[in-house]
Amino acid sequence: MQSPSFPELSGKRAIVTGGATGIGRAIATALSRQSIQVAICDINLAAAEQAAAEIGNGATAYAIDVRKRASVEATFSEVVERTGGYEILCANAGVSTMQHALE
Incomplete structure (x- = not known):
């Protein structure tokens, strides 16, 4: 693995929803590389x-x-319990519905 470009982030913990x-x-891959x-x-x-x-x-x-x-809430609690916390959150997951503009 290459050296991190942002060494100050090394050892931090992140949650990536929709990861x-x-x-x-x-x-998730980019964060892991750091x-x-x-x-x-x-x-x-x-x-x-x-x-x-x-x-x-x-x-x-x-x-x-x-x-x-x-x-x-349950998932974030589990992450905190298993890893000790997190410093970075990437709220990437999303939900969308397709409707006509007038609806």
């Missing part, structure tokens, strides 16, 4: 586990449904 695929996965311990949180736990395994570097996987406050 199993797409932009979230790219964020020696940041990444908690990959996603509605698809199997995909989060696969991403964590492939990213390595201490990445962990958690199930989360950002549409439900109880899920967010």
